[in-house]
Amino acid sequence: MKYIESVNNPKVKQWKKLLTKKERDKSGTFIVEGFHLVEEALKQGEQVLEIIVSDKVGLPPRWDAGSTPVTSVTEEISTSLSETEAPQGIYAVCRQSNQEVQDAKTMLLIDAVQDPGNLGTMIRTADAAGIDAVVVGRGSVDIYNSKVLRSAQGSHFHLPIIRGDLHEWIDKLQDKNIPIYGTALEGASAYTDISSGASFALIVGNEGNGVAKDLLSSTTANLYIPIFGKSESLNVAVATGILLYYLKK
Incomplete structure (x- = not known):
């Protein structure tokens, strides 16, 4: 030593x-x-x-x-x-991992999430839900930021987490006929109205602005989570957990 x-x-x-x-x-x-x-x-x-x-x-x-x-x-x-x-x-x-994602059936795509605690929690939640891979798009905090690593609690070593162009990934998923669900407040369906299959991709977005409109225009369907109390919205990491577990059921 x-x-x-x-x-x-x-x-x-x-x-x-x-x-x-x-x-x-x-x-x-x-x-x-x-x-x-x-x-x-x-x-x-x-x-x-x-x-x-x-x-x-x-x-x-x-x-x-x-x-x-x-x-x-x-x-x-x-x-x-x-x-x-x-x-x-x-x-x-x-x-740093250089894993390739080829046969993933379930994926989480993250658009411009800037809070390291949120990103790490989303990665950890995807790991816990059995999601095959996570793609982190431009505008997001670095996936190897120390706070992201701590929040993810080791999930960086459990599943592929890659930085990529979300538009390119949407094209790849569409070529494979994998349903893509965005998250939005307007022009969206309640998430419980969707019956997911064995394969899907979920796109979640920036804490303040949500998923970019050009990404939402390319999805199979856009979803929202009803708010029953007086809060204006859910934390993006919490919303991600609800949706991933519902879609993966």
């Missing part, structure tokens, strides 16, 4: 750069923080490039890191890598 004690070490500087989208995109890697996320990453070991652990913590005995390099660092270095209020002292540098 290597040990690093200088905050000026080149590897430390590189790890800290991974807290920026620019460096994540450039290197094709990202960093996860905390025992749960590192453990989930290790279960999909081919993505893990390196484990970083504070000399005050150590690896849990039950973990099998295999041949993955492990570097021990001072608590000062460990804290400098953290973006949480209560650092756990353990991190993993991971390779």
